[in-house]
Amino acid sequence: MGAAAAGDDELSAAIAGKTERILVSVRVRPLNAKEIEIGDSSDWDCTNGTTIVFKHPPPGERALFPTSYTYDRVFGKDIGTRQVYELGAREVALSVVRGINSSIFAYGQTSSGKTYTMTGITEFSVADIYNYIKKHADREFTLKFSAMEIYNEAVRDLLSTDSTPLRLLDDPEKGTIVEKLIEETLRDQDHLRELLSICAAQRQIGETNLNEMSSRSHQILRLTIESSPKVYAGRDGSGALIACVNFVDLAGSERASQAMSAGVRLKLNTQERECISS
Numbered sequence: 001m002g003a004a005a006a007g008d009d010e011l012s013a014a015i016a017g018k019t020e021r022i023l024v025s026v027r028v029r030p031l032n033a034k035e036i037e038i039g040d041s042s043d044w045d046c047t048n049g050t051t052i053v054f055k056h057p058p059p060g061e062r063a064l065f066p067t068s069y070t071y072d073r074v075f076g077k078d079i080g081t082r083q084v085y086e087l088g089a090r091e092v093a094l095s096v097v098r099g100i101n102s103s104i105f106a107y108g109q110t111s112s113g114k115t116y117t118m119t120g121i122t123e124f125s126v127a128d129i130y131n132y133i134k135k136h137a138d139r140e141f142t143l144k145f146s147a148m149e150i151y152n153e154a155v156r157d158l159l160s161t162d163s164t165p166l167r168l169l170d171d172p173e174k175g176t177i178v179e180k181l182i183e184e185t186l187r188d189q190d191h192l193r194e195l196l197s198i199c200a201a202q203r204q205i206g207e208t209n210l211n212e213m214s215s216r217s218h219q220i221l222r223l224t225i226e227s228s229p230k231v232y233a234g235r236d237g238s239g240a241l242i243a244c245v246n247f248v249d250l251a252g253s254e255r256a257s258q259a260m261s262a263g264v265r266l267k268l269n270t271q272e273r274e275c276i277s278s
């Protein structure tokens, strides 16, 4: 899992209280019923909050590869999503209300727990952002939400029932933009919950050898927050802040042969491998 915050200037970094812009965490999920039934055991041990150790290196390769890896955070199988969020993502998610752009994304093979973790992290982030807004009645906030998936190299709007692929355009000021992507202005937290459930229902799901409900696409949920002090309302942008946070749940990183996916799902995996190797 990764998280990154990027502001426009040094001030943003100072506000965030850190110079480090990228945090990498690893989460190990508990074995599922199927794995327990076939007598599987975990290959990894989390020895402390930052180190993970591979327990069963092949004898001949023991000296060739390290068995211990260190990350900003390591979460073992008994750690709940709330703690993963608080220690690994909260600060990055909340930087958006201070005008700092950020992204939180999950990477891993099918069934490793990406969607499970990102769903929880998105919910906790949204709750914290709305709490922050409640406590800062001196500012006027506007929240906007958009959602897309990338499937078979086509970008699709998850807030629309029209599955026509959207075009990517280069804007000299904004960078890459997705043409005609719907951006909803949020009324309240319930409105956002409603939109999140629409996205979950619209996303491409397939079955792999390892996950019956496998997300076969990359999903990007984007929350944009604009705010300005109420005392300055109507004046030209004094104290105004605008930033967005992206919640990204990537498709499984596995090889097609490992996931035993087929047809269009295999096409996605093959194209991804081509992109990675080119």
Ligand SMILES: Nc1ncnc2c1ncn2[C@@H]1O[C@H](COP(=O)(O)OP(=O)(O)OP(=O)(O)O)[C@@H](O)[C@H]1O
Binding pocket: 028, 029, 030, 032, 108, 109, 110, 111, 112, 113, 114, 115, 116, 117, 208, 211, 213, 214, 215, 216, 250, 251, 252, 253
């Ligand atoms: N930390 C966890 N605790 C309990 N169950 C978990 C945990 N992480 C994942 N699971 C369960 O494991 C299964 C697979 O998780 P999930 O669908 O999130 O995997 P994924 O990495 O998104 O897979 P894919 O790439 O195939 O979409 C789900 O049934 C989920 O509920």
